Amino acid sequence: MRNLFDRISLPLLIVLCLSLGLAPFSPEPHLLEKLRMLATGNLTKLIDIFDLLLHGTPWLLLGIKLILALTRKVEQ
Incomplete structure (x- = not known):
């Protein structure tokens, strides 16, 4: 599993987070809207669940890559 995340470049993940992860920029990012819907229990439509995913x-992949990098440094 670590090999897979080693092959994904960190700059690419950052660009994905800033573009796809925050799109559209106005009036608010879809991710924030969908997380609010999830918190209030209104995330019921399949299209909204797909939008959240x-x-x-990109944010999930970036988090996993950073955690793996930190644990690798601790192990050394």
């Missing part, structure tokens, strides 16, 4: 995946 689409806009949240």
Whole structure:
């Protein structure tokens, strides 16, 4: 699993987070809107769930990559 995340470049993940992860920039990013819907229990439509996955995946991948990098440094 670490090999897979080693092959994904950190700058690419950052660009994905800033573009797809925060799109659209106005009036508010879809990710924030969908997380609010999830918190209030209004995330019921399939298109909204797909939207959450689409806009949240870059952030999830970036978080996993950073955690793996930190644990690798601790192990050394």
